[in-house]
Amino acid sequence: MAEAAARSTAVLRGRHDFPEISGRIGAIVLDGRLPRHFWTAFFFCFLLVLVFLYSITYLISVGVGAYGIDIPVAWGTMISNFVWWIGIGHAGTLISAVLLLLRQPWRASINRFAEAMTLFAVAMAGLFPILHLGRPWFFYWLLPLPNTHMHWPQWRSPLVWDFAAISTYATVSLLFWYMGLLPDLAVLRDRAKSRAGQLFYGILALGWRGSAFHWARYQTVYFLMAALATPLVVSVHSIVALDFTFAITPGYHSTIFPPYFVAGALLSGFAMVLTIAIPLRWAFSVEDLITLKHMDNAGKLMIAAGMIVIYGYASEAFFAWYSGEPYERAMMWQRAFGPYAPLFWVMLACNCGALQLLWFRRVRLNMPLLFAIALVINIGMWLERYIIVVTGPSRDYLPSSWGEQSLTWLDFGILFGSVGTFFALVFLFIRILPAITIFEVEELAEEKAQAT
């Protein structure tokens, strides 16, 4: 019993030395002998990449009328996909930057792929505002570029802020991730046996030699970057929330949105971390590096973020009633009992119902169950975003204009295509770069060895 308890609380299990760690992690990348099911899974993701490319081509050549939007609900799945993906990105930044600053040692073995996940999620998210546009080829008009049109972005519009927030977030995430990769790239360069591998990783490693001087510089920059990235965890999703809050549409116009969106982002982000980590540690037998402790902590963070989200739901409903605004009240009523009611109740079942299981330690340590809960919450969070986007405008001020969207194949083609593309990128990342931070796990092992 005591041993089992220790197993689940340890950040690193067993005895490890440096060559063993760098060899094991490096081998995944350098030997390239990946299990068959890795490539099978990659193949299916690649099919979805093709679906994604086809759907985007169709969307741009035919027009945005090909997916579900209409008047009155002129925003649709492109916006909910966008918010969902941005939210997923948040866990990565939280793990790598916030937990770094808080000196949480357990982040070490999962921060790398969490950051990669952030990057890919932001890459997916970044596509959607452009795909959403009626004339996507003019997306750069949102930028304050000097131009011959003689006009500037309209600064009062949250979409302009949004554009800036996302591009900042994407840039910082990329730099932070690459910075953290440098020592490991050098390890791979040194361990690579082929000339091509040595050149490839050598160039990427930017001449890292692991001198004390390098390490000192590295620590300073990494912590500075972490300090820069931390406010972004809050600001990006707050600004995304302002896209809604700023509008006078019932169901959009709500001051609770920024914090509630951030909490929702963390919830969906950790759900996605688990969705990737659980199969990863099983497939590559790295249960001793990514331990049950990580899973347990991620589960705790989910329930913490999830309870804030539930508070958000409750306060939204409460203030709709308390404000006495007939339009807000009617919208809230229609959300729960109108045409979108099935989605609403499924969302509550996912995000409020299934989440409660995580209070139990046994559930958090039961990998199949935890994986299932993570998937359910991913679905629930997508539904939440879709409900926010569509229910407000579908039941706003003038009942004559009330109406619903009818989703087409394109809505689903793009959503599932983006999921497939995201996972295909994750697979490529695992194949090409070390998914677990070599040097930080070595640090952990060293600390552990010194402690005993």
Add this chain to the structure above:
Amino acid sequence: MSAIADIRPIPTAGIAALREQLSSGHDMWRSLDEIARTAEFLRFVEAEFPALADRLPSRLDRRTMLKVMGASLSLAGLTACSKARSIVPYVRQPENVVPGKPRYYATTLSSDGFGIGAVVESHEGRPTKVEGNPDHPASRGATDAIMQAAVLTLFDPDRSRTPLKDGEPAAYGDFLGDMAALASRLAGSGGLGAAVLMEATTSPTAKVQVEALRAQYPRLKIFRHDPLATTAGAQASMALFGKALMPVYRFDRAETIFSLDADFLGEGPGRLAYARDFAARRRVRAPNDSMNRLYAVESTPTITGAAADHRLAMRPSEIEAVAAALDAVLGDQANSTPSIVDPAWMAALTQDLRAAGAKALVVPGSHQSAFVHACALAANAKLGSVGSTVEFIESPDEVRSDGDLAALCSAIADHSVDTVVVLGANPLHTAPSDLDVHNLFSELKLLLHFGLYRDETALHAHWHAPAAHELESWSDSRAYDGTASIVQPLIEPLFGGKTIHEILAALSGRFDADALALVRQTWKALDDTAWRKALRDGVVPDSASKPVPITMAPDLGGLQHHPVTANGFDIRFVADPWLRDGRYANASWLQELPRPLTKLVWGNAALMSPASAERLKLENGGIINIAQGTSNIDAPIWITPGHPDDTVTLSLGFGRKIGSVATLAHGYDAFRLRTSGANWVAAGATIVAREGKAEVITTQHHQAMEGRAIIRHTSLDGFRENPGFVREGVPRMPTESLYPDWNYDEEAWAMAIDLSACIGCMACVSACQSENNIATVGPDECARGHEMHWLRIDRYYSGPIDTPDLFFQPVPCMHCEKAPCEVVCPVNATVHTHDGLNAQVYNRCIGTRYCSQNCPYKVRRFNFLDHQSFDKDEAGPEQAVHNPNVTVRSRGVMEKCTYCVQRISARRIQAQIENRDIVDGEVVTACQQACPTRAITFGDQNKRAAKVVQEKSAPHNYALLEELNTRPRTTYLGKIRNSNPKLAQLGEKTDG
């Protein structure tokens, strides 16, 4: 549908195979005969003439082969004619034509054979917009939706472009050749065996010509087929007055009006004038203003019933009983039949009618029985209103006919007619289902058809000749009150069509006749100055018919009430308000214009009451089978609050099988259920619910105001007690705003819409579509909520579902002072102008659609797909209808009402040239100009004396959703009904 568009490249392999077979050394005739049957040949034909392929018999004889070759020769010639040719600009500028400056011509458009005056805008010889003619009594400056679409039907690419002989294209010369043969045959036989089938017309020239034909060929028969004709009024008039007279109503003099199933605001040639007069008596601005009062009993919901102060829904077969009861009460007789109307209602009505005396008016529905007409005539006589609110005139220039289509059919059946010339009508589609027109017409020796389209009759006829459009023709016609006006062409016939006058002349053997000369001949009493004035003004002065004094026969002229014992369902046939009998089915503007009450587009449905639908356990779109006599049709239902129970309303005009636009529409063909003698009302139909649902497309899915103060309404007494009723019980308008106020040094445009005057006729929406190049999107896109109208008319119900009150509210852009759309656009595509417009800059818009999300009025429309054709190689003649002063929007941009900014600019430029301010009333928006009831006022609210300022200073002026602090420039005057205090009160103020 054009001859050129159909031609696809000939597959080279096919030609090679043909060539090979032809070179095999067979005897020429035999080999043609032989190859005709091969698959290669059929493929070749199909590629060359897809339209011909299915008409080719599988075994081709030499004669047919020659015919096909002949057709191919004539088609080849056509291709050459219609190929794009390079044109040279004016070498010498014609006088009075300034490029870019539109010219306006007065002409006359026809409506069920009667004329309505129009002024048509023409850009460099290209008619683009129809306006009403203020000098014409039937228009008085207003138009309706159908008139607006005249320019669209003019440029309809589906229009017939060439004569057809046995369905194959032929030369007009050949047609004239056969006409000459016919004329000489008629001359020989005195017209024996020949008949002309005409539509309703009031053209004096046509009347003269037909009379001349009769004189020339004494045995020629003239028949009349008009599927929307109503004969009961004339019957009643014959019985009561001894001659067929036509009533002309004077709503401007009426205090109390009782409509016996009459839709005088929506139907009939005088509807625009009637609506104007009716609404003029409902303008209430101050507590001591008075109003007329309208009682309506109706068998299907109409806009007249919606405008009524008290409305009862009755089965169509029960209207006679109401008429009889009215007759009895006004005649102080004890009513023998138990009244089916609430006695209190009837008492209030008769008391009001009696009190109004000569200012009372009883209007019978034109489709109702002669008895109802007789009762109404008698009631008007008893009330003393004949000569006051109703006058009688001789039916203007009606062509004397020998009978209707049924008479023609029996004449064909007994072989007394073997030659028929059909002028304009399409009997193969519009005939009553008990007449076997198709087979009877097949027996004819010669069937000639003359019409705008290659319709069912055209394809069945031996000869078809294309007609010229109204906007291409010289003609004349008379209005509902007898006023004559000239039809003058705006453009040369685009497709070589001829006018009816030229065809009638050809029938009499004159092949060189010119329509202008014929019309001028009719009006030879006018000297050249008077003629030019008549053309310029659009009316022939003092041509209105003089009222005829009448003496009335007692006892309703012997007309009897025939009580019907109700069994099964009553069917009430109505003409679709826009497509009429289907003649406008190819006009996409009309297909996509929501019907006033149901808001249905691109299709019809069987309307029935909520109770009837509940009994059949059906929801909207559920399919029913309607059986009447020997025929039956399937139709989806549409639940219509306020519809009488056990009655189904079927609209004519849909279910067309021909026409590239018409065939897109959903819907059933109600003609298949219509029998002669039961043209408008049929009793005893059986209705069975069927499995399945059909898509019925509507543009408004939600019908109740949800307790919101959207349309604020009260009774006249309520208004007198509290003129500011629109402020009662609604949140106060905020006065503070974070954003600074705008300053307007020049104009500040604003609009006021009087909800008491709006009758929901949709003319404004159609006018807006025409003026602003608004795209139609088709049925599938409409079903997905992608329709594009900048102006919509919201229709709300309130009160009990069986007897609801109906409200209309036109909703254009509000042009808010604090516009929510302006602050959220990231690219400055929607901006505030110096004169207070909320402008949309199309070429800046990247389509984030945030503005629409943030618009509480949801008046913005988005180009979800490419709805306009920008490819000049693909563009058809319909492109010519575009207003050159309005940008044609491409895919991915937002658009919305601009207050017709192009019209404002045109007037401003003019004012600046003349160095003066823009005068109040100078700028007229398209919706305002079309409105028959003058419900819309537009102007500069910076001018204290402006009409719009006066309107907005009325005590019941309010802004929609004013509590949002958007500060709309478009405001509404609350709806006031003149309900009788003795009858159940309407809900006060806002509805619940």
